[in-house]
Amino acid sequence: xxxxxxxxxxxxxxxxxxxxxxxxxxxxxxxxxxxxxxxxxxxxxxxxxxxxxxxxxxxxxxxxxxxxxxxxxxxxxxxxxxxxxxxxxxxxxxxxxxxxxxxxxxxxxxxxxxxxxxxxxxxxxxxxxxxxxxxxxxxxxxxxxxxxxxxxxxxxxxxxxxxxxxxxxxxxxxxxxxxxxxxxxxxxxxxxxxxxxxxxxxxxxxxxxxxxxxxxxxxxxxxxxxxxxxxxxxxxxxxxxxxxxxxxxxxxxxxxxxxxxxxxxxxxxxxxxxxxxxxxxxxxxxxxxxxxxxxxxxxxxxxxxxxxxxxxxxxxxxxxxxxxxxxxxxxxxxxxxxxxxxxxxxxxxxxxxxxxxxxxxxxxxxxxxxxxxxxxxxxxxxxxxxxxxxxxxxxxxxxxxxxxxxxxxxxxxxxxxxxxxxxxxxxxxxxxxxxxxxxxxxxxx
Numbered sequence: 243x244x245x246x247x248x249x250x251x252x253x254x255x256x257x258x259x260x261x262x263x264x265x266x267x268x269x270x271x272x273x274x275x276x277x278x279x280x281x282x283x284x285x286x287x288x289x290x291x292x293x294x295x296x297x298x299x300x301x302x303x304x305x306x307x308x309x310x311x312x313x314x315x316x317x318x319x320x321x322x323x324x325x326x327x328x329x330x331x332x333x334x335x336x337x338x339x340x341x342x343x344x345x346x347x348x349x350x351x352x353x354x355x356x357x358x359x360x361x362x363x364x365x366x367x368x369x370x371x372x373x374x375x376x377x378x379x380x381x382x383x384x385x386x387x388x389x390x391x392x393x394x395x396x397x398x399x400x401x402x403x404x405x406x407x408x409x410x411x412x413x414x415x416x417x418x419x420x421x422x423x424x425x426x427x428x429x430x431x432x433x434x435x436x437x438x439x440x441x442x443x444x445x446x447x448x449x450x451x452x453x454x455x456x457x458x459x460x461x462x463x464x465x466x467x468x469x470x471x472x473x474x475x476x477x478x479x480x481x482x483x484x485x486x487x488x489x490x491x492x493x494x495x496x497x498x499x500x501x502x503x504x505x506x507x508x509x510x511x512x513x514x515x516x517x518x519x520x521x522x523x524x525x526x527x528x529x530x531x532x533x534x535x536x537x538x539x540x541x542x543x544x545x546x547x548x549x550x551x552x553x554x555x556x557x558x559x560x561x562x563x564x565x566x567x568x569x570x571x572x573x574x575x576x577x578x579x580x581x582x583x584x585x586x587x588x589x590x591x592x593x594x595x596x597x598x599x600x601x602x603x604x605x606x607x608x609x610x611x612x613x614x615x616x617x618x619x620x621x622x623x624x625x626x627x628x629x630x631x632x633x634x635x636x637x638x639x640x641x642x643x644x645x646x647x648x649x650x651x652x653x654x655x656x657x658x659x660x661x662x663x664x665x666x667x668x669x670x671x672x673x674x675x676x677x678x679x680x681x682x683x684x685x686x687x
Contacts, residue, residue, distance in 0.1 A: 244342045245288045246334055246349040247279055251296040251324035253364040258467070258474045258481040261546055264297040265364060266352055267305055269435045269453050271374065271381050272389065272399060272417050275352055275363070276306060282356035284312040288343055292334055293318045294325060327351060367467060367476035374433055374450060378413050396429070399436070411447075423459075439493060450476075454493040461489050483544045483558075485582070503582045510586070511579035522573045525566050537574060538564040542591030545612050558583050558613065560591065568625070569659055575615050587648040588614020589636045596628050607637040618647075621654035623664065 249266040253259075259268060266276040276293070283291055291314050295302045299320040309316030325333065327349040335342070342348045354362050354373070361373040381389060381397055392398050395412025404410070404422045411429030416422070420434050423442035428434065432446045435453040440446065443460040451457060452469035467474040470492030474481040484490040529536045541557040560583065561574040578584035584591075589611040592600075600606045608628075619625070619635040628636075639647070658664055 243288045244290045245283050246330050247291055247293045248325055248330055248351040249295040249302060250353050250364055255366050256364050256370060258472050261472055264301055267301055271377055271415050274305060278356055279352050280312045280314060284314055286343060286347055290315045294321045294330060296321045296324050367474055367479055371476050375431060378415060456491050456493050458489045503579060503585050507586055508580050511576045515576040525563055525570060529565050535564045537561045541593060542613060543594055543597040543609055546609050572615060579615060584613045584615055587616050587651050588612040589639055590617045592628060605633050607640040608633060611640040611643060616652060616655045618651050621651050
């Protein structure tokens with residue numbers, strides 16, 4: 243018997259959930275969504291399953307493999323866009339009578355859990371949490387090896403360590419290899435996925451803590467979804483990135499895009515800020531004299547590890563000098579380096595409105611590099627505007643960033659700032675002169 247599974251594509255309503263993995267790979271009370279669906283199809287008698295994936299199909303393929311775990315033959319096929327069930331039938335039913343599961347079980351969109359279509363998962367963060375509550379009574383199934391109900395309404399997985407001084411309030415789910423410290427208060431309605439670490443005194447209620455997420459000492463999370471350092475309030479539908487790793491962070495390996503700004507970079511920014519203060523005082527005084535605002539408050543989309551659209555409300559606040567163009571306008575961003583929000587070299591910040599205009603995965607690479615005072619586009623003389631050339635340079639930097647490239651960008655940009663033209667022009671002129679001299683010497687000999 244054959245069946246088709248359609249992975250949910252990007253959902254702007256719950257964009258924070260798909261920052262690091264596609265929605266089909268999200269962990270849901272100890273298992274990923276696609277695992278639940280493959281188990282369900284295996285029980286219904288399916289032998290072959292075609293999985294259609296638009297978002298990071300390579301991650302979906304790596305998770306399910308060939309389907310041997312479920313006694314299935316699984317094939318993951320990439321799609322440009324998410325198909326409806328009717329469109330998938332038209333495209334993939336080569337022979338409609340050749341052993342397909344009966345309609346509608348033959349083709350399903352994984353936007354809910356098996357058997358719970360009344361609880362959609364990705365229409366809002368609140369619906370995501372409502373589905374968690376509805377699914378809790380279904381977790382203690384025979385195939386869940388190691389899952390046991392340690393108290394009424396409290397489930398725990400294998401190798402979980404819970405301090406005797408911790409308070410647990412039903413209902414709650416505690417996954418495999420979770421650590422809960424002394425005097426932590428967990429529940430009611432708390433979900434802690436595998437390898438989450440909750441330090442002493444933390445309070446978690448009506449919240450979801452994703453896999454390998456660290457919750458720091460005396461941190462309180464209510465009505466929240468925590469995935470690494472991304473914190474979402476599911477009631478208010480807003481997301482932020484927590485910059486203090488002692489409060490909330492991912493325990494997984496970090497991307498180089500999120501490498502912290504070093505001490506020497508911050509000290510250098512302090513020195514340059516003080517040294518250039520006299521130059522900045524004049525435009526500030528000019529703006530004040532004319533009754534104009536001195537600074538302009540800006541919001542930039544935070545760097546991210548995935549190529550999905552940024553979740554709403556997840557931004558970095560920075561400032562620029564109002565009423566001025568060119569390099570001097572960026573002077574307040576030296577303070578952003580001191581704070582650790584910017585690096586000296588990176589990709590220039592984009593507003594949420596500009597980020598939405600990045601239309602494909604190549605362009606969205608812009609958002610996977612750290613924010614910088616200086617960019618590769620600056621070295622090429624392309625300032626601020628996210629033009630096609632700027633997008634190309636930003637995407638190149640995102641995948642090629644090294645300290646050598648950073649040094650080259652810094653030196654090249656400073657040379658252009660001081661002399662008004664790229665140092666490559668001087669280099670090329672020197673090379674032509676050397677070649678000319680060598681040619682004259684050859685003629686003379």
